[in-house]
Amino acid sequence: MLPSQALLPSVVFALAALQAFASDTFLAAVYEHAVILPQLTHEPISHSHALALMNKNMDVLEGAIKEAAQKGARIIVTPEDGIYGWLFTRESIYPYLEDIPDPVVDWIPCMDPSRFGPAPVQERLSCMARNNSIYVVANIGDKKPCNSSDPKCPSDGRYQYNTDVVFDPQGKLVARYHKYNLFVTERQFNYPKEAELVTFETPFGKFGIFTCFDILFHDPAVVLVSKMQVDTVLFPTAWMNVLPFLTAIEFHSAWAMGMRVNVLAANTHNNSMEMTGSGIYSPAGARAYFYNMETEDGHLLIAELDVHPRLSPATPPAVTWNSYALSVERLSQNDHEFSGIIFEEHFTFTELTKPEGNLTLCQKDLCCHLSYKMAEKRDDEVYVLGVFDGLHVVEGRYYMQVCTLLKCLSTNLSSCGQPVEMAQTKFEMFSLSGTFGTSYVFPEVLYSGVQLAPGEFEVLSDGRLMSKTKPTKPIIAVALFGRCYERDHEKQDPQPTDPPHDAHN
Known part of the structure; x- marks a missing residue:
């Protein structure tokens, strides 16, 4: 039976409400x-x-x-x-x-x-x-x-x-x-x-x-x-x-x-x-x-x-964050590791000296693997692979494990880790992973101008953070930011003394 004309507006409203709720x-x-x-x-x-x-x-x-x-x-x-x-x-x-x-x-x-x-x-x-x-x-x-x-x-x-x-x-x-x-x-x-x-x-x-x-x-x-x-x-x-x-x-x-x-x-x-x-x-x-x-x-x-x-079918699959990284051998030996400061913590860095390559870098229990290809290797910009595994105690106390592909502020390696907002180097692809000791890892991709990259990267179920398409803008940072909550109350390790920096002109 069709509703009467007088009831029709209320019926339409009720149906619309039900549709909205459903x-x-x-x-x-x-x-x-x-x-x-x-x-x-x-x-x-x-x-x-x-x-x-x-x-x-x-x-x-x-x-x-x-x-x-x-x-x-x-x-x-x-x-x-x-x-x-x-x-x-x-x-x-x-x-x-x-x-x-x-x-x-x-x-x-x-x-x-x-x-x-x-x-x-x-x-x-x-x-x-x-x-x-x-x-x-x-x-x-x-x-x-x-x-x-x-x-x-x-x-x-x-x-x-x-x-x-x-x-x-x-x-x-x-x-x-x-x-x-x-x-x-x-x-x-x-x-x-x-x-x-x-x-x-x-x-x-x-x-x-x-x-x-x-x-x-x-x-x-x-x-x-x-x-x-x-x-x-x-x-x-x-x-x-x-x-x-x-x-x-x-x-x-x-x-x-x-x-x-x-x-x-x-x-x-x-x-x-x-x-x-x-x-x-x-x-x-x-x-x-x-x-x-x-x-x-x-x-x-x-x-x-x-x-x-x-x-939702749009939600990516669950991730085992260390699966890929534990399965691969060290991709290359780094002869030029150096230390730099981020958040007042001593990160270990190695420079990306070639237009493309595969790198591995370790600090304590965390080894980070990077595969990358630049559209062009510029002389006026420097990128590094970085790793940190330790307790942060400034303005809060939290244990971090971080793998990162990072643009340095200048061509002087001592600037690596300082804030950078702009870049010109475009990448063809990147893949970053690490031997994380936690299931709580947060994947970050930040483009030049402090812009996000929605839809341009993905996290595979084996823990790789990868470019999904060719990145449309220059990169200032790619990172896997791990939090080891159960280690927040550990004693802080003594900070290492800085080894000499390699430097460009």
């Missing part, structure tokens, strides 16, 4: 925000002045949220520190904080704003989500009172947390996450007592959330993916780019590939702090990304993702 893909958005910062002061300002600044930032975020919703996005991620900035003392950030309840309370701040005391920021974010029928992810500050019955209670009687919140399309608070791995400058915040594993279900997959520096560590980032089996990671960040391996777009896209999960990464935008680089990443590569050190403008990204990426 879809294998969804539209996601991230917004890179140029944060309006407070004046630097060590004295607390009033709550009203703090709210006035936060409302200025939320005015901008609301515009991005409306635009994303109008274009069909189901969820939008905004950056860490995106509502009030950074570089606070413990006292000066206090006026910006709100008491954020556990989501089990079943609360829609937009409809009941004073249920847990003054919460104007949560109220406004909730209304943005509700008025635009979209999931909204934001980063704000949480405050929790404590007293002397808690031996860890700070002397001022409160905990302060760097906090992510998620509001669903009805405006309900559905997730709250307290950042676990604080960066060294975040002295205004407390560490939660343990890593929180925050997930929530949506009609378009299971989501997990963590913040910025968390991505370099096992808890909670790896646990959310490997044990909680989330489909998509929400990742507010205030990421300061560090070449050659830790620019935002480079590492976050590599993490999505290595962990075989979607990542929605929203960075703050501040050129003076080297902050830019947001993206919508799938296990097969970047679906959309933004990197711009030329202007101070924010930027909205929208792209389509698979609801369940592990089930």
Whole structure:
């Protein structure tokens, strides 16, 4: 029986809704925000002045949220520190904080704003989500009172947390996450007592959330993916780019590939702090990304993702990262190994002296194999194969195993490892692999101009990172960035003394 004419609009709407809920893909958005910062002061300002600044930032975020919703996005991620900035003392950030309840309370701040005391920021974010029928992810500050019955209670009687919140399309608070791995400058915040594993279900997959520096560590980032089996990671960040391996777009896209999960990464935008680089990443590569050190403008990204990426035919096969590298003999003997510094760590390098070749280079337990062919061997640019196997202890403590093909800053070999943004040498092909002692390896390819190379490389199931097509732009770095989480608490080896550098003119 055909529905009556009067019922037809509601039937069409219901069918459209069912079709949307049953879809294998969804539209996601991230917004890179140029944060309006407070004046630097060590004295607390009033709550009203703090709210006035936060409302200025939320005015901008609301515009991005409306635009994303109008274009069909189901969820939008905004950056860490995106509502009030950074570089606070413990006292000066206090006026910006709100008491954020556990989501089990079943609360829609937009409809009941004073249920847990003054919460104007949560109220406004909730209304943005509700008025635009979209999931909204934001980063704000949480405050929790404590007293002397808690031996860890700070002397001022409160905990302060760097906090992510998620509001669903009805405006309900559905997730709250307290950042676990604080960066060294975040002295205004407390560490939660343990890593929180925050997930929530949506009609378009299971989501997990963590913040910025968390991505370099096992808890909670790896646990959310490997044990909680989330489909998509929400990742507010205030990421300061560090070449050659830790620019935002480079590492976050590599993490999505290595962990075989979607990542929605929203960075703050501040050129003076080297902050830019947001993206919508799938296990097969970047679906959309933004990197711009030329202007101070924010930027909205929208792209389509698979609801369940592990089930998608586009997702590459699982990888045994050391399979190929363990099966091959050393491809050549290196007579000209030398040492160079990256991240204040001593990498071992060897120069690519020929237009094409096969090289092997080892440090401790890690041997890296490189096969390559240049379109042209230039006299004014030098590339090296590099390897590092050791514990990094500067601004965090993490054990790395890294194999890399790298452009040097100049033809002087002492410049190898220094940041490089531009190159002119094009490659016909490359293949990089290593005898990694971890299953957590993140494949990176960065082109001249600090650009990604989606669709132009692949990782084979035997652990080889290979060019899939002839690279269309000059290369500044290719890397396999391995993390040995279980070795993070080892003692640091003494650093070697530098052998003499070979040098060009």
